Amino acid sequence: MNKKVVVIYSGGMDSFTVLNQAIQQGYQVFALTFNYGQRHVKEVEVAKAFCQRQNINHKVIDISAINEIIAGSSLTSDIDVPTGDYDNDNMASTVVPNRNMILLSLAIGYAVSIKAEKVFYGAHSGDHLIYPDCRPEFVEQMNQVAAIANFEKVTIETPFLHSSKIEILQAGIEMKLNYGDTWTCYNGREQACGQCGSCIERLAAFAHFGETDPLSYE
Template sequence: MSEKVVVIYSGGMDSYTVLNKALKSGYEVYALSFNYGQRHVKELEVARQACDELGVAHKIVDISAINQLIGGSSLTDDIEVPEGHYEEESMKSTVVPNRNMILLSLAVGYAVSLKASKVFYGAHSGDHAIYPDCRPEFVKKMDDVCRIANYEEIEIVCPYLNSSKIEILTDGLKMGLDYSKTWTCYNGREKACGKCGACQERLEAFTLNQASDPLSYE
């Protein structure tokens, strides 16, 4: 019997790569997506479609009520999404307070109930400058806590923690992944905007891999 794992799956290209990496490693994967009140649910629709096609067990959990407690992010509040690269100071407005600690805690609870051994999520080195809950020291501390928070030890796994988005895409392309099955843009319109930090980093990754992004841009 395969080892069970939970993958926090946003529908974006990083978590899509993590999801497929876990599948190709032989794990029995349970994908978990969250509606935490983000600006749009397009990425969740994309996540559902991808899991249906892959035959992966998938839950989308509505935790949008937490927005009564955590606010001030351009991803959840009526604040304009900044344009520009992730390295720019303005991108700090996209930080959702304590998001990954909350999502990881819920995913660990799900893992315990499934008798799964690991929770995967897609933090990578490109996130380190802006997102405190994607930095190696955070991941290490969360892993320590999640190994002792229950009678069952749950490991936190970030396969691309020290990799750039460029390197994640390189790995995904080697796996033959179809990135038209993903959504990255912070805006949930018909086409990706091409201007927000998420789009710019994605486009940069495709350019440096000498590949074409299958998504359409405004």
């Protein structure tokens, strides 16, 4: 039987690529999506729809109650999502305090319960400056904790930790993935805004390869 792994799958480009890579590598994938009260909750619906079409084991977990104690991010609170380039000064308001530590803790618990050996998540190099919980030192320390938090050792895997968005898209193109099955925009509207840092970074990656992004933009 194929080895079981848990993939934290937001519905965005990075986790979508990680998810499909794990499947193509022969793992038995259990996708885990979290509704943490993000305004771009559309990504959850996109993730759900893709997993249903592909018959992927998938759970959507509602942890939106954490917003009662974790606030101040433009992704979860009544704060405008910034527009412009994806840099530290501009995107600082999109940091959700301790998000990945919370999500990884739950995913590790899930992995132990189903006897999975690994938890994958889609941190990449473009996140390092802005998001502390996507940095190599965070992943390293969380791996040490994961090794001792349970009797069963679970390894955290971040295949694109040192890769750019362009390199992630390149991997997806080589796997012939359809990125129309993803959602990146930080605004939760019907179409992607094309102006937030997340959209700009995505569009720049497609432009690098002379490709047209399959998503519809305002």
